[in-house]
Amino acid sequence: MSVAAFSLDNAPSYEKVSLQVDGVDLEISSIYKKGQRPPFVFLHGFGSSKEEFNDFAYLPHLSEYMNMSFLVKTAKALLAHYGIDRFHLSGHSMGGLTALLRAEEIPQRILSFVNIKGNLAPEDCFLSRQVFLFPADDADVFFNEFTERARRAPAFSNAIYASNLRRKVSPQVTYGILSTMVEISDQRDLLGIFLGLPCPLMLMYGVQNVSLSYLPTLKENGVELAEIPFSGHFPMYSNPPEMYRRITAFLERVAA
Template sequence: MPLPEAPIDRRGRQRESARTVLEHSAMTRPPAEHRDDQNAQTTIGWGCTELEIALRRTVRGPETVLFIHGLGCTKASFDGAWDSRLANQLTLVAADLPGFGASSRPREFSYTMDDQARVLLALLDRLDAERVHLVCHSMGGVVGLLLARSLDTRLASFVNVEGNLLPQDSGMISRRAAEAGYDKFERRLFPALRKVVRMSTEPAMEPFGRWLAQADPWAFWRSSVSLVEWSHRGELLEIYRQLRAPRRYVYGSTSVLDTVLRQLEGMACAAMANCGHFVMQDAPAPFWSVVEETVLGATSSHNRG
């Protein structure tokens, strides 16, 4: 099922269209084998505004792996992909979602999960990505599932890294942010969150602190509201179950609730021992091994078929 059309305002205009314009020279060059654009930038027209999307992109093969980061994170969450076997065979794309990292953060953008998915769909269409593997972490799992519905048969595989599927997946950070009004969140909760993360002794919190420092508070709050809303709709688990492409749920053994795992019985899962929510940072070697197995396995099966 494709994403619904953007809403129409009273003047009959589409507020949020999906036209795409590429400005960065690195993105407008003809595709070239073995090209690595670590600091590419894309401009996506969005109604009356434009979104500057920061990318890392490596062109290797005809299939594309798109990495979608979580709440408060950036595309750097997935830097390890460029040291994996994926980088030798596939085109890799990691983007900072609007409001996060080095991407733009206009106040008029909604920062809903739906619109984040529309932005990524416009990006993939501009890049002529025909077969797409999605690797999605946390909030990115919700964006990825909505994107997967629009990709339909273009979806090659789906790696869900503790992406929200149930109400229980709404963690303390997103839930408290969503429940607070924006003024309270901006003045008190967001600075407190940054301080707690900065003072944490957990290794994974050091990079998260750097990424969080780049997040726009309005985008973070609006994203939290939408993330919690989607987590409580009761649709995400069913969307995930109905994916026809190969899929795998990856989680940290100290992070995911048994309630969630029971709902995933019979589906491919991979536990990362002694890991928390940021499994990519806690156990990079086993994590990327699982991603390689899932993605390259799907590619191999498709080529044989």
């Protein structure tokens, strides 16, 4: 039996990146690890953080890929900052939608795309559509009620997700982000955009999302479906070993 040894010498790096996007000065916190292969870029979801995917940097089969966090409007600028040209792309939830829209702009630069329950149809707006189903004039009131609904939802890992929302998200930005996600999901053919990408594709989803209406269409069109046991919308919380195993196996096949 072999055991991988980890030390500060092979640990990922944390960096604060100052950027200006649309005239707004931003400071982005990223995690990255340089390797010899094309990088693996990850965009986290609403209320999530880069630390939830930090373990990617320690997996032996993924040690040559880069894993970093982006905010929605800074993905393009941060890729340019790091000089990333062609790369493997992944994103969860809101990050999956952001990744899809970025991939649509630069399809020939995407080597593969692992979509972790990112929006592909209106039915995926189970969280974001709450801005219209449960409106509130006060941002704090809506955010508190949104958090409580997430905490009580009968799904794997919703409670732990809800427990961190207040620390990671400003209530004042919630409406703009969630309403835009609904608008895009309702008005654009996201499934068509996803299937039209000229690279290997995977959709990852928890077993509690097995009823998604578009899964047969994806399978018929050659998309790899990665169903994660004991998981719902948040496989990084519920079953990270299986999530990492499926992504590792996918990358090993498409990057061979």
